[in-house]
Amino acid sequence: MNRRHALRHIALISGGLALIPSCDFSKDDILAAYKNLKVTTSQKALLAAISDTIIPAGEIKGALDLEVPDFILVMVNDCFIKENQEKFTAGLIAFPDYVQKTAGKKFDALSTKEKEELILNGTKLEGDDTPEGKERGNIAYFLNSTKRFTIQGYMASEYIQTEIIPYSLIPGEYNGAVLITDLQKPRING
Template identity: 30%
Template sequence: MKTVMNRRDAIRRVALLMGGAVSMPAILGVLGGCSAEPGADAGAEWKPAFLTPEQAALVAEVAEIMIPRTDTPGARDVGIAAFIDTMLKDAYPEDGQRRFVAGLADFEAHALREHGRAFLALEPGQRTAMVKQAHDPAVEAERQSTLPLDERQRPFILTMKELTMLGYFTSEPGATQVLQYRPVPGAYHACVPLRQAGNGKTWATETSRPF
């Protein structure tokens, strides 16, 4: 039987990882059926509907830095760029779309200012360092903010993180291979040792933290 991912559970997981909040457009998009599909943005046959091909390539690389392939699939493997493209097109209002695109452009401009090259032309270590440099101060600022989420105008890097994690954990590989996952419906197991109950995987209960 095909496992079914509970989208509301995925939203709760991502909210915990983001420090307790997920934006309304992201919630509505996921509950409306948007999901990442493995291989969706792989190969020359996929064309973004909202982003330009260059923007989509940048989004795919930043997402892969956030969730890299290890012994489990990475962001690129589950089609995160295609998921984000669909979410922006179908779930985000115009001002949210503009903020994301403007933030993406600023991120690329920062690479040009700091290194004299486009982000995708940088060495892998430089790309990772750039994402960390943008991410960690944004996380700290969000932790200290007392404004409601819809008044914060979450910066590009955190919107990118939110969408990456939502796409990842609503995909079948992300839901079933990375975090501990309880299929719906699932089998009943009586009392078992904790080490067996988790299969060595962790629940998504940690709050947002620096890289």
């Protein structure tokens, strides 16, 4: 091997080693799928835990199984004006501190009943012009929006519309002499 190649390789390795300490691998990456929102993977996981608390899995699939958190983020990204997106994001960022102050634990460490009560109480928070009041208002806005979009995304999912409550584009025939006990699954007519 030639001395010039050896010096070039040593210079490249030294430069690479000099850059490694400046790399910060501890930060959460911002999800690139949502142009208007700056949401990290840990915030998306928190949103998933909240939506799973609102509609948990049981005999039928829950909100997490139907990927409702993605629906929530797409709706906020595409349908909210910038001011409302900022309120939603501020509420999402402030929610873990609210949980820590209220319950003394992280959201994942709470029992299902505690999570439900925390979300219910959070939707009733009222804000004012103080910084703490604005934070409470953002948390309430975030939780109410999340609850609304969780229900909307869940009910509009293909699984619900095809397997649980079959969708019928055309209303069924009219039959006025049917006993209530003979009725089958309800049908949603469009």
